[in-house]
Amino acid sequence: MGTGAESDAAAVRPVELGPLGETISFVLRRANAVVSDHIQRGFAGEAIRPMLYAIMMALRHNPGARQTAVSAALGIKRTNFVPLFDELQDRGLAERRRVANDRRAAALFLTEEGETLLRRLDELGQRIEARFTARIGAEGRTQLLGLLHRLGDRAFDADNDEAAAG
Amino acid sequence: MGTGAESDAAAVRPVELGPLGETISFVLRRANAVVSDHIQRGFAGEAIRPMLYAIMMALRHNPGARQTAVSAALGIKRTNFVPLFDELQDRGLAERRRVANDRRAAALFLTEEGETLLRRLDELGQRIEARFTARIGAEGRTQLLGLLHRLGDRAFDADNDEAAAG
DNA sequence: TATTGTTATACTCTATAACTATA
DNA sequence: TATAGTTATAGAGTATAACAATA
Numbered sequence: 001m002g003t004g005a006e007s008d009a010a011a012v013r014p015v016e017l018g019p020l021g022e023t024i025s026f027v028l029r030r031a032n033a034v035v036s037d038h039i040q041r042g043f044a045g046e047a048i049r050p051m052l053y054a055i056m057m058a059l060r061h062n063p064g065a066r067q068t069a070v071s072a073a074l075g076i077k078r079t080n081f082v083p084l085f086d087e088l089q090d091r092g093l094a095e096r097r098r099v100a101n102d103r104r105a106a107a108l109f110l111t112e113e114g115e116t117l118l119r120r121l122d123e124l125g126q127r128i129e130a131r132f133t134a135r136i137g138a139e140g141r142t143q144l145l146g147l148l149h150r151l152g153d154r155a156f157d158a159d160n161d162e163a164a165a166g
Numbered sequence: 167m168g169t170g171a172e173s174d175a176a177a178v179r180p181v182e183l184g185p186l187g188e189t190i191s192f193v194l195r196r197a198n199a200v201v202s203d204h205i206q207r208g209f210a211g212e213a214i215r216p217m218l219y220a221i222m223m224a225l226r227h228n229p230g231a232r233q234t235a236v237s238a239a240l241g242i243k244r245t246n247f248v249p250l251f252d253e254l255q256d257r258g259l260a261e262r263r264r265v266a267n268d269r270r271a272a273a274l275f276l277t278e279e280g281e282t283l284l285r286r287l288d289e290l291g292q293r294i295e296a297r298f299t300a301r302i303g304a305e306g307r308t309q310l311l312g313l314l315h316r317l318g319d320r321a322f323d324a325d326n327d328e329a330a331a332g
Numbered sequence: 333t334a335t336t337g338t339t340a341t342a343c344t345c346t347a348t349a350a351c352t353a354t355a
Numbered sequence: 356t357a358t359a360g361t362t363a364t365a366g367a368g369t370a371t372a373a374c375a376a377t378a
Contacts, residue, residue: 018227061184
């Protein structure tokens with residue numbers, strides 16, 4: 001039975017989020033967890049994690065870009081980017097090429113194999129996006145992307161919101 | 167070297183996200199990172215992390231709830247909940263009380279000290295929420311919460327979206 | 333047998349400091 | 356001096372497996 005003595009209301013009543021459910025940070029974290037799960041499971045067959053997928057997508061759209069630029073665009077520290085890209089490289093999905101005029105820099109490219117895999121992932125990714133769209137509608141999806149962009153654009157980090165915060 | 171001397175446009179051009187920026191999973195992850203940073207920094211003075219805040223909020227709204235119920239509501243595995251709650255307990259902010267009719271279970275409560283701290287956190291939390299609202303507007307915030315709830319509600323996990331996904 | 337709480341463990345993502353080789 | 360990439364390391368969050376006590 002579990003709940004026992006009968007008067008123990010708190011144990012029986014399902015836990016409600018209350019004001020927490022009206023908190024952007026919490027609701028965002030929850031949605032992110034659920035969505036990440038879908039990506040993770042959807043790409044599990046290819047052993048591609050969300051971060052690796054993001055890197056590959058960025059490389060396709062910016063061939064020859066440098067590590068620092070790519071990692072900045074993705075919101076990853078360049079220090080954390082290194083092992084991620086190493087993994088792609090070790091698996092033959094992407095490569096570093098040395099740049100002539102700056103021998104420190106590395107230009108990043110997908111390999112043929114990486115592009116082939118990415119085309120397979122496109123299908124999976126679109127299926128997953130379609131599930132989200134099915135949940136919130138095409139219009140909801142557009143709204144959501146717009147709102148999240150406004151929240152996530154990094155111009156939002158400094159103290160220039162201190163004023164707005166009161 | 168790849169792209170070569172001066173014509174190395176990719177190295178100069180800032181990296182653009184491209185289609186990735188139209189991907190719910192990526193945009194959500196980014197927004198979550200930014201928002202989490204705000205919470206983290208906002209609560210740093212009290213040494214409270216977002217997860218601890220969420221637990222305290224849940225306890226205030228559900229005094230006497232059990233570990234399994236609280237962790238499920240927060241989307242934490244009960245196995246991961248244990249050390250989190252241990253920390254609150256060690257700091258005197260919350261406590262486990264044994265339940266009479268089920269000697270396995272623990273009923274969770276905030277302590278006086280925990281409630282006092284939480285009242286301080288309320289102010290901080292509202293200031294942070296106000297920043298988000300300043301970015302996307304009150305209407306945008308309402309829309310966002312609604313959309314995220316629809317995405318994040320865990321009814322969305324099973325294979326019942328396979329149909330919707332086509 | 334099933335459930336509540338727990339320990340141990342591992343993986344992903346993130347964060348800081350310090351190093352190298354170039355510029 | 357500053358920058359591009361790198362190494363080492365630590366902290367959070369999340370995942371699975373297995374256990375003890377109790378139901």
